[in-house]
Every structure is written in C-alpha cells, then in structure tokens.
Amino acid sequence: MTTHQPATSAANETKAILEVADVTKTYGEGHTQVTAIANASLQVQQGQFVSLLGPSGSGKTTLISMIGGLLTPTSGTIRLGNEVISSMSKKELTRLRAERVGFVFQSSNLVPFLTARENLLYVASLPKNHDRKAAAKRADNLLAELGLSERANNVPEKLSGGERQRVAIGRALMNDPDLVLVDEPTAALDTALGRQVVELLAREVKQRGKTGIMVTHDLRMVEYTDEVFEILDGKLTKSTGNAALAVH
Ligand SMILES: Nc1ncnc2c1ncn2[C@@H]1O[C@H](COP(=O)(O)OP(=O)(O)OP(=O)(O)O)[C@@H](O)[C@H]1O
Ligand SMILES: [Mg+2]
Numbered sequence: 689m690t691t692h693q694p695a696t697s698a699a700n701e702t703k704a705i706l707e708v709a710d711v712t713k714t715y716g717e718g719h720t721q722v723t724a725i726a727n728a729s730l731q732v733q734q735g736q737f738v739s740l741l742g743p744s745g746s747g748k749t750t751l752i753s754m755i756g757g758l759l760t761p762t763s764g765t766i767r768l769g770n771e772v773i774s775s776m777s778k779k780e781l782t783r784l785r786a787e788r789v790g791f792v793f794q795s796s797n798l799v800p801f802l803t804a805r806e807n808l809l810y811v812a813s814l815p816k817n818h819d820r821k822a823a824a825k826r827a828d829n830l831l832a833e834l835g836l837s838e839r840a841n842n843v844p845e846k847l848s849g850g851e852r853q854r855v856a857i858g859r860a861l862m863n864d865p866d867l868v869l870v871d872e873p874t875a876a877l878d879t880a881l882g883r884q885v886v887e888l889l890a891r892e893v894k895q896r897g898k899t900g901i902m903v904t905h906d907l908r909m910v911e912y913t914d915e916v917f918e919i920l921d922g923k924l925t926k927s928t929g930n931a932a933l934a935v936h
Pocket of ligand 1: 715716722723724742743744745746747748749750751794
C-alpha cells in the first residue's frame, strides 16, 4: 500500500475504517485447488462508496464475502474499525454480521413465505432493533424510497426480479449497518431504476457515514462511487479512471 499515514494524533481520523491487508483465499486442495483471491489489499474510508469491477469468476463475490465475515481468508487480515474480522470465531462473525454488515447477495435470498415488508421486519427482530415501532417506520420509509410501497404486502414470488433485489437492498439497510456490501445490485434492474437504487445506496453511505462496496459489471454505475477497484484472476488493483472506462 502506498497510502500515506500521518504520524500525528489526527491519524485516527484519517485511518481507514476498512482495511484488507494481503488477503489470499484458496478453495479446495491439491490439484483441484483454486486461488480465488491472491494477496489483495485495499482500504476504504468511512463515508466512502467504492465499486469493484471484474469479469465473471475473477473473485469479486469471494472478496466481499470475506469482508462481510461470511468466509474466512486463507491468509492475510481484514479489519473493520477496531475489529479484526479475519481472526474471529464463527460466533463472533455471526454477531458482526447481524450488527455491522448489510449484505445484498447476487441472488436476492429473500424469505419466500414472508411479504416484502416482513422480509425487512425480520431483520428488526434482531436484538439490536428491539424498538418495533421504530423498525416498522424504518421499513416503511425504506420501502417507499425504493419505490416499493405498493408492493410491501407481496411475497417474493409475486415480485419481479428487480423488485426482489430492491427488497434485498432495503433489508440490508434495515439494521443500520456500518458496512454495506452489494453484489451486482443492478443485474435485474432497468437503467432508470438501477440508477435510482444505486443513488439511494450512495446517499445512505454518505449521509449516514457508512462504508459501501458495490460489485458491478455496469460501468454506468461507477459514477456514483468514489473509487473503483478492478479485479482480474484474483488480483486486485485500484483503478485509475481511464482504466475503468477502458473495460467494455
Ligand atoms: N466454494 C467454492 N469452491 C471452489 N471454488 C470456488 C468456490 N466459490 C468460488 N470458487 C471459484 O473461485 C473463483 C472466484 O469465484 P467468485 O464467485 O468469487 O467470482 P465472481 O467474480 O464473483 O464471479 P461472478 O461475476 O460470476 O459472480 C472462480 O474460479 C470460482 O469458480
Ligand atoms: Mg459473484
């Protein structure tokens, strides 16, 4: 890393909230072994929304799964604030995910027998969100912002692919996470709606001082993010604007 670290007490204010240092992830063993991520390092500041670009199979989901505490790195360290995610036990990771991470998966992973609104409120049944009235208000506000008020009482089967993804985004924001990780949010959205949803994500990150990472194939979405990281065959690099625009 070439980031300058000031040696004064002001360093605490500029210290990255999220730091991935020399992280490698290998799946399998022997001749079937795959190195999905090789020596990746990145830093993201609080309030920053960054994008992660790369072709299919390059390691994007693997990387954000480790950052979100769903997968443990084979080597290297991942730190969120004062917590070292990469050395946590399963129990600690479960707590971390419930309290600090909002994850929007590639497939929306909604609970099929709950309505859109209930899918959001389900998160609110976690201990941190015991105030039911406030949770209901937050769910309704999020559903409205995501253009889903009219769909709030539909189960996922009765929603379009894009609507399901928007419900998943609402659900990821319900627990007011420090870290928002989004895997391909625009895949099932048309352009106008895709922009709206990514704008909403960018706004949440900025206004609430969160940290966001968005995996995307869609270069048009990159303009909503502060920085672009590119990943190719498990190798992560920070992109200059030009390099990102060169990807088609
Ligand atoms: N559980 C697993 N076991 C073995 N190999 C895996 C596993 N998960 C992913 N891989 C491999 O690791 C590499 C990176 O996969 P990953 O899912 O992170 O890619 P990706 O960039 O998210 O791709 P896509 O854009 O298609 O979602 C691929 O070669 C993939 O086949
Ligand atoms: Mg993926």
